[in-house]
Amino acid sequence: MEYLEGRIFIDPKLPGLAPERRGAIYRETAKVLAALHSVDVDAIGLGIYGRRDHYCKRQVERWTKQYIASTCDSRYPSNPKMLELAQWLLQHIPSEDSSRASGGIVHGDFRIDNVVFHPNEDRVIGILDWELSTLGNQMTDVAYSCLAYNVDINLENQQAGKGFELTGIPEGIPSQAEFLAEYCSASGKPWPASVWKFYVAFAMFRGAAIFAGIYSRWLMGNASGGERARNSGKQANDLVDFAWAYIAKKSVLPDHPASVCYSLNYPVLIARDCMKQFGDGNASGRFVPSKRVLILRNRLIKFVEDHIYPMENEFYKLAQSPSRWTVHPEEERLKELAKKEGLWNLWIPFDSAERARKLLFDGSGHMISNGEHDQFLGAGLSNLEYGYLCEIMGRSIWAPQVLNCGAPDTGNMEVLLRYGNKEHLLEWLVPLLQGKIRSGFAMTEPQVASSDATNIECSIRREGDSYIINGRKWWTSGAMDPRCKVLIVMGKTDFTAANHKQQSMILVDIHTPGVHIKRPLMVFGFDDAPHGHAEVVFDNVRVPAKNILLGEGRGFEIAQGRLGPGRLHHCMRLIGAAERGMQMMVQRALSRRAFGKLIAEQGAFRSDVAKCRIELEKARLLVLEAADQLDRLGNKKARGTIAMAKVAAPNMALMVLDMAMQVHGAAGLSSDTVLAHLWATARTLRIADGPDEVHLGTIAKLELQRAKL
Numbered sequence: 001m002e003y004l005e006g007r008i009f010i011d012p013k014l015p016g017l018a019p020e021r022r023g024a025i026y027r028e029t030a031k032v033l034a035a036l037h038s039v040d041v042d043a044i045g046l047g048i049y050g051r052r053d054h055y056c057k058r059q060v061e062r063w064t065k066q067y068i069a070s071t072c073d074s075r076y077p078s079n080p081k082m083l084e085l086a087q088w089l090l091q092h093i094p095s096e097d098s099s100r101a102s103g104g105i106v107h108g109d110f111r112i113d114n115v116v117f118h119p120n121e122d123r124v125i126g127i128l129d130w131e132l133s134t135l136g137n138q139m140t141d142v143a144y145s146c147l148a149y150n151v152d153i154n155l156e157n158q159q160a161g162k163g164f165e166l167t168g169i170p171e172g173i174p175s176q177a178e179f180l181a182e183y184c185s186a187s188g189k190p191w192p193a194s195v196w197k198f199y200v201a202f203a204m205f206r207g208a209a210i211f212a213g214i215y216s217r218w219l220m221g222n223a224s225g226g227e228r229a230r231n232s233g234k235q236a237n238d239l240v241d242f243a244w245a246y247i248a249k250k251s252v253l254p255d256h257p258a259s260v261c262y263s264l265n266y267p268v269l270i271a272r273d274c275m276k277q278f279g280d281g282n283a284s285g286r287f288v289p290s291k292r293v294l295i296l297r298n299r300l301i302k303f304v305e306d307h308i309y310p311m312e313n314e315f316y317k318l319a320q321s322p323s324r325w326t327v328h329p330e331e332e333r334l335k336e337l338a339k340k341e342g343l344w345n346l347w348i349p350f351d352s353a354e355r356a357r358k359l360l361f362d363g364s365g366h367m368i369s370n371g372e373h374d375q376f377l378g379a380g381l382s383n384l385e386y387g388y389l390c391e392i393m394g395r396s397i398w399a400p401q402v403l404n405c406g407a408p409d410t411g412n413m414e415v416l417l418r419y420g421n422k423e424h425l426l427e428w429l430v431p432l433l434q435g436k437i438r439s440g441f442a443m444t445e446p447q448v449a450s451s452d453a454t455n456i457e458c459s460i461r462r463e464g465d466s467y468i469i470n471g472r473k474w475w476t477s478g479a480m481d482p483r484c485k486v487l488i489v490m491g492k493t494d495f496t497a498a499n500h501k502q503q504s505m506i507l508v509d510i511h512t513p514g515v516h517i518k519r520p521l522m523v524f525g526f527d528d529a530p531h532g533h534a535e536v537v538f539d540n541v542r543v544p545a546k547n548i549l550l551g552e553g554r555g556f557e558i559a560q561g562r563l564g565p566g567r568l569h570h571c572m573r574l575i576g577a578a579e580r581g582m583q584m585m586v587q588r589a590l591s592r593r594a595f596g597k598l599i600a601e602q603g604a605f606r607s608d609v610a611k612c613r614i615e616l617e618k619a620r621l622l623v624l625e626a627a628d629q630l631d632r633l634g635n636k637k638a639r640g641t642i643a644m645a646k647v648a649a650p651n652m653a654l655m656v657l658d659m660a661m662q663v664h665g666a667a668g669l670s671s672d673t674v675l676a677h678l679w680a681t682a683r684t685l686r687i688a689d690g691p692d693e694v695h696l697g698t699i700a701k702l703e704l705q706r707a708k709l
Contacts, residue, residue: 046135063205098306360422391575419554460491460548476536480517619645
């Protein structure tokens with residue numbers, strides 16, 4: 001314990017303070033609670049302080065037992081409404097409660113009279129009464145801190161009274177919705193309108209159980225509150241009545257927070273100035289994500305942990321079965337859910353989205369009706385902003401395709417967005433954006449070293465109003481997918497032109513006669529079904545001349561525009577894969593013992609995990625720097641930093657995932673964990689989209705050019 005000289009406000013109405021001071025006190029309280037809830041418990045060694053999931057369920061069951069034990073005296077029998085309330089709560093626990101993502105530090109008794117303010121300034125210097133603290137669902141803290149808005153509980157009174165939302169909010173104090181908006185803005189938590197009834201009712205339920213315990217002790221003559229405790233029994237029952245009255249309300253919060261900014265029909269929580277792109281004006285640094293991005297990130301984490309992680313084994317079983325080249329029905333359901341959650345097509349840069357909007361929807365919005373086109377054109381993010389989200393997707397093999405953010409579709413859609421004409425966009429881009437079809441990218445060839453794209457031999461020959469394609473491709477990602485409808489093929493239209501003017505790119509309907517899918521290719525035993533990597537033969541494939549992209553001889557230009565962001569997306573996902581490996585590694589080390597002590601206590605492990613963290617953070621900063629340069633300077637000027645990231649990220653991920661597998665022992669090499677598959681994917685990315693050696697050559701070339709200046 002530490003002695004603090006400061007102020008404690010016992011009365012939440014803050015009598016005696018000027019209105020502006022009241023507002024400042026409440027805003028500071030909301031921000032401090034948000035700061036507490038933003039603490040990385042794993043980073044500070046509190047990752048095992050308690051279970052993070054199913055917190056509300058455990059709490060309802062625990063306080064119900066406590067209540068029953070407190071009301072066994074005939075002088076104070078159980079209130080049937082209280083037991084009914086417990087059942088209602090168990091039946092209405094929000095889905096987020098089952099997720100570790102919503103779990104973090106929970107104070108358990110956070111309210112304004114448990115906060116110590118500076119003697120002269122309106123800032124918090126301490127938080128009291130940590131007896132109920134643990135890890136769990138943090139929204140319970142928020143609702144408990146808002147009880148004064150909804151009910152007046154004071155043991156000096158004979159009964160509980162109405163909160164000041166009903167009796168009148170003292171001047172200067174924000175409304176409950178404004179207080180919540182302040183908290184959500186500072187913490188990045190989603191607006192809780194749909195679940196707020198539960199959390200407030202839960203806070204009242206827990207308060208009733210506590211007051212029943214106080215009254216039970218008063219009946220036995222040992223209540224710490226003395227005669228004040230006489231009123232606790234009545235107030236416990238009052239709290240139950242208030243809870244039921246709150247549940248019965250038609251609406252308890254507005255659909256959107258007190259201050260809302262919209263971008264592409266997407267609500268953004270910004271409590272003060274919704275025109276500021278990053279932070280609230282107090283944050284600093286180029287790589288501090290905006291509150292808008294933090295909100296998206298938290299929603300994405302919740303979606304991945306609630307819906308994708310639990311399905312990974314099912315997806316994997318299908319991918320290993322004779323039916324592996326089919327799509328699991330749950331994947332399609334999750335795609336629809338992702339659309340509703342606003343987590344669809346997040347990869348689309350705002351400039352590409354704007355071009356598509358102009359081409360597709362100037363007078364032809366019927367193509368995607370009812371304003372839905374904004375939903376399908378992403379959230380208007382920069383590459384840097386997307387980096388914070390793409391990392392989360394990389395934690396699961398399956399997440400990118402569920403969210404329509406997976407390769408090669410993102411790269412192919414980017415090509416169509418930037419280089420396709422309106423006809424291309426209507427025929428292929430719209431169904432890709434909607435997730436109705438998938439695509440493949442055919443560039444690499446088995447008979448030449450395709451790391452040098454000038455070696456490519458596939459021919460694309462003009463014949464009247466058509467092009468005739470002949471050649472053999474392999475590692476054509478996506479071509480095995482039953483939903484794949486279109487391929488982007490790179491080949492030579494003029495074998496006599498300058499090396500970098502020979503290649504072109506063309507759109508090929510996969511069902512065109514002469515397109516032969518020969519076989520799926522394996523990566524360390526994984527065929528990545530149902531997506532797959534195929535060897536494809538093009539035998540006199542005739543496609544309309546209109547399918548050529550940008551014109552003959554523009555293939556290299558398109559490839560560089562496509563591969564820059566695509567390489568960066570791979571790097572972003574690798575950061576996420578490494579983070580999941582770190583998480584699994586540390587959890588394993590904290591739960592397994594060898595030679596008389598936890599693996600986490602072994603000196604060798606501590607050294608290795610520290611090195612892994614250092615390498616991961618170095619790679620993350622490099623990837624964010626590359627994304628920032630891509631946004632500010634463009635693909636050409638950012639190519640050196642992108643190349644550095646493309647070398648660093650796979651090598652870092654391989655190091656971290658290898659260490660994670662080592663800590664897991666034999667299990668780490670098996671399909672019982674995701675580690676082996678994540679490792680295999682990371683290893684391919686030392687070759688895919690250009691091998692390390694090519695990128696190292698680019699970095700060296702640029703370095704030598706700088707030396708000559």
